[in-house]
Amino acid sequence: MASPTTKSFDLAVLRRVLAFARPYKRRLWSSIALAIVLALFTPVRPWLIQLTIQKYIANEMAEMVIRVTIYQIAFLLLETALRFVFSYLTSWLGQAVVKDLRTTTYKKVLGLNLRQFDRTPIGTLTTRTVDDIERINDIFSDGLIPILADLLSIICVLVYMFATHWQLTLVCLIPFPVLIVATYYFKESVNKSFHRVRNAVSDLNAFVQEHLTGMYIVQAFAAEDREMDRFRTINKEHRDANIKAIFAYSVFFPVVEIVLATSTGLIVWFVTHPNVSSGVITSFILCLNLLFRPLRVIADKFNVLQMGLISGERVFKVLDNDDYTRDTGTHDPARVDGRIDFEGVSFGYTPEHPVLKNVSFSVPPGKTVAIVGHTGSGKTTIISLLNRLYEVGEGTIRMDGVPVGEWKLDALRRHVGVVLQDVFLFSGSVRDNLTLRNPAIPQERVEAAAKLIGMHDFIGRLPGGYDYNVMERGATLSLGQRQLLSFIRALLYDPAVLVLDEATSSIDTESEALIEGAIQTLIAGRTSVIIAHRLSTIQRADLILVLDKGELKEMGTHRELLQKSGFYHRLYEMQFEKKIISAPER
Template identity: 40%
Template sequence: MNGTGSVGRRLFRYMLLFKGRVIAALIVLVLGMAAQLAGPLIAKQIIDVHILAVEKPWYELKPESVPADVRSVPFGGLAYVRSDWAKPDELPGAAEAELTQSGTAFTLKSPAVGEVVLGAEDVAAFYRHDVQPVMLLVGLIVLLALAASALNFTQSYMLQSAAQRIVQRIRMDVFRHIHRLPVRFFDNTPVGQVVSRIANDTENIKELYMSFMATFVVSGLNIVGVFGALLFLDWRMALLSLGLLPIYAGIIVLHLKYSRKYVAVIRARLAEMNATLNETIGVMTMIQAFRREQALVGEFEAINEDRYRNQIAQFRIFSFSGRNAVYFCGRIFIAVIIWYFGSESLASAISFGVFYAFVDYMGRIFEPIIGIFDQLMNAQRAVVSAERVFALMEEEGMEAEPDSSVARRPEGHVVFDGVTFGYKPGEPVLRSVSFEARRGETVALVGHTGSGKSSIMNLLLGFYEPEAGTIRIDGRDIGGLSKQSLRRHMGIVLQDPFLFTGDIRFNVSLHDTGMTDGQVRRALREVGAADFVDRLPGGLHEPVVERGGTLSAGQRQLISFARALAYDPAVLILDEATSSIDSETESVIRHALDVLRSGRTTFIIAHRLSTIKEADLILVLHKGEIVERGTHDELMARQGRYYRMYQLQSAG
């Protein structure tokens, strides 16, 4: 990985896949933000133009002298016109008057009436022409608030649905990629860690998109909008307010710097916990049989305790640099603003409406800043998770290959020519292995554990590449073949058969929608599994729980055998396939094999030598080398390693 920058670019590229939704949501966001920011400006209009306008200069004159198109207020037999309603030269014979407010009392001073304290009805009369505009503006504020709520809901829904779609795409890309990874990767990586990256880490990435688009973008635009409104109100206070941004930026930088290492450890410990859980649950019978419960509990507790300590350290940093820091700096700043602009110079420096709107806008800055801080922890977890997911996606995998449905079925002529292979460099498990299996032949591989039998089959299936030598099928080096094409015409039955959650039919057909019930039944019948399947309540559609726990070992093996045969393979591989089957079931399979071997090349890995007497070729392996080869009778006559192995089993 190239660091956070690379992660950011890849996350941005995924976002571009749904740019239409994101752009539409951002447009709605801007409209909603405009509706929200318009509120204080309208409030300023109400205060300065209508509520405080009563203290503007008034003109006193006779009612008949007031022009017909000029508003006026009758009081004491005279008419009073506010200076914003008409100019002095439009009012012949008018005298200046003054209306002042002290607390809740209003006083009128004029040449005609002198100084008079107005009653409530008189004050209402002087506001008579402002009531309707104020009500309209208040109604506009309510409408804008409703519109802002609707727009905010719409943009939030659109952004979050886009985030869900983006993460859905990432999760599917990761899932597809793990199918392209070589088997060697899974040999060295705990299953729980892979599961954690696909399930937990992708879910955290979703939080990143939701935090970024629904919080960081929204908050960022809100902050820009608020400062734009502040500049419109008063550039001096706006410039002074800009001093908050570097302070908050510094707090964010410090927060990210000191908490990132704890987040990385937390995610790593979570993956270790998942790996431990996966391994523990999978071998619970062994753990209980050997009384290792307390040891594993202690191991899990150590991982959990380390995660807890790092989580507490991160929370400590967040508590210091998050909401508390924002409120502390913001309140200090507002106090300075009130002290500086709220003194005696307030009346001459700025209007009260501007001051009110300014304080309102400053309060609106804190909310998005706090929103950013509240989401920083989620964002950090998500970035670390994204690094882990993209690291998995950067693991070198096999190139995607076209559909191999048109690939020609091979004859099944298999040749190993001087093949050397090791799972670790410098530690070969196969040394210059050479043999040939012609079409329709049965080749058996025998030898002690670790002699290399399964490694030969892993190479034949293309799970690993040989270090030296070649493997050819029908004269073609399988290294140049599509792995899908190679395996399409191969069937395999493992010693420990794996059944998927579903039903019997699914476990035989494995997502092949073109396979009919008749083909499935025929495969089951040929391996001798039809009888017990028909006795099940659901027949072919009998539910199969995880790993086929409700079936016996022999029944699971028969179903996996039918699975291999249903695809009519050219090469059939039986890896200890009869080890979990009783003698009666084994005889059924052997009878089916006699019919099915015609036209197929069959490889059998077996410790029970009685099952391979009729093999066309038996290869005896020892420490990665073929030390004997021949038919059963030939090897018995030679009285070598195979003879001794057979005698030991017969004596047993």
């Protein structure tokens, strides 16, 4: 049995869904008005047939039968037209709400703190943004308003039956308690199954999305059979949840047919009553069908409504997530010098595992700072905090003396350009990936930046040149080529602060030599933060920060740190020794 809390929560979800229908309230009220009109139309046909049999067949046979038949045909055409309009209105309303809700949800997803993407599988967010919202459409097209129309139709038919012959009506309704009990248990069973179905769909989407993205790893390590076994397990859960719902349907519909047959039999049994005419008997048989037709589907529609509400609950969990980057700052200067100050910054992706511990340093405008350290020491975290991909736990980060939280978010990120080790390219043309579809960047600037990096000739040799489709994640390009494209992208946005996060780690020696001059041109007069494992790439940095387990161990120039014979010196010697060992014998 559903608890009062669950029911009140369903009503809360329904109210929030209906709030998205507010801009379309004229169509909403029109569909409700049509539902009422169609409900009032429901008992008219049985009444006309009763009238035909009871009065006119007995008296003015031919003429009146023709007249009433014409009335019935005209009424049927009118009812059909109204039902078409009703169906179109409810479906249109559902699609309009889905469009607005999907836009609102995707906008919220775009602003979520990155830790949400660290914790939530991409397939789950995809399901909630696309599939779950599509199910909310059913609340309007097959759920709430159609249920209201069916309930009103049932009420109108019952009123007509009681007004015509209340004793026969009571006899017909004797089996109805059985139907009410069956409907309740059917609703509860299917509701639980639909919860399982939605969770299984989410798991399936998450699994398939993750493994299609990582198919190279699956095949490279011959893990196809193991991953197929995992897929079978998830898919079996989806099947079992659906079968349980199918079983409930298989039991419920025969019960409805048995109750209908019993009610019809009771009418036949009651025919011997002297006060019941043949017209009343005929109209009551028609009324039973008009009663049972909505009753057959009302439980199904209620579960469609429940499924929409379940999906709505999942979507509103995304909308109610308050772990997002709040854009409350107002600082948006026309000119940025690029001074960076970290003051006692501590941060952890989870409270119990700090990544940075009381880190403080300053970078003057136009200078280059390099950050080195073992994997997991917190190097990338520093740049993620600088452009507010994550919020600072303790301490303050300033740019040009202003805390980053006081900057307008787009202004801050516009002035901090990032070149990552793992370059992400979207499916689309080379030009779209370089400009990120920014119409303010002309083709001339794109080509000039490509020439500076030394990629213009390479792009020109691609089929279609700058219109070449790089496919999803840049699958048709090598890792080094993708990183070179990311350099062009950074150049085009001309940031005041440039961050290179292991930007040359996957580039061969020839490519590295190609872009070395471009890097020097790029960082000239610009504040730069370079993260690198290869210490040879950072020796000319104005300041080197040495991190270990989230703590700032040493700070100084390359020469100063070597003279200290400390942590940096040991890192340098380890890399130098590796080069000697790996050098070929002559």
